[in-house]
Amino acid sequence: MFSTIYNIKDYENPKREYDEDVALLEKEDEVYKIVLWNDDVNTFDDVIDALVEICGHTLEQAEQCTMLVHYKGKCTVKTGSLEVLKPMHEKLLSRSLTSEIV
Numbered sequence: 001m002f003s004t005i006y007n008i009k010d011y012e013n014p015k016r017e018y019d020e021d022v023a024l025l026e027k028e029d030e031v032y033k034i035v036l037w038n039d040d041v042n043t044f045d046d047v048i049d050a051l052v053e054i055c056g057h058t059l060e061q062a063e064q065c066t067m068l069v070h071y072k073g074k075c076t077v078k079t080g081s082l083e084v085l086k087p088m089h090e091k092l093l094s095r096s097l098t099s100e101i102v
Contacts, residue, residue, distance in 0.1 A: 037098040
């Protein structure tokens with residue numbers, strides 16, 4: 001048997017704890033992404049170098065993205081705000097890579 005007896009008022013007015021000291025009213029930035037598409041022009045090394053230099057990838061990240069682009073046809077290589085991604089996208093295009101911001 002249960003030894004605890006609850007008052008019906010406890011169920012009607014549940015006690016809730018609120019942290020009134022924290023009120024965040026930040027507007028979240030919209031998140032965009034750079035999608036890199038496969039092509040028949042650039043070598044694996046060209047793509048890897050561009051991802052490291054332009055997008056700040058580690059060598060391992062760049063190699064994985066390059067493999068995904070090659071086998072899947074495309075890969076999201078960077079996410080962030082439009083202000084951050086637009087210059088990266090333009091630099092990728094200047095290296096004859098096919099990319100888009102979505």
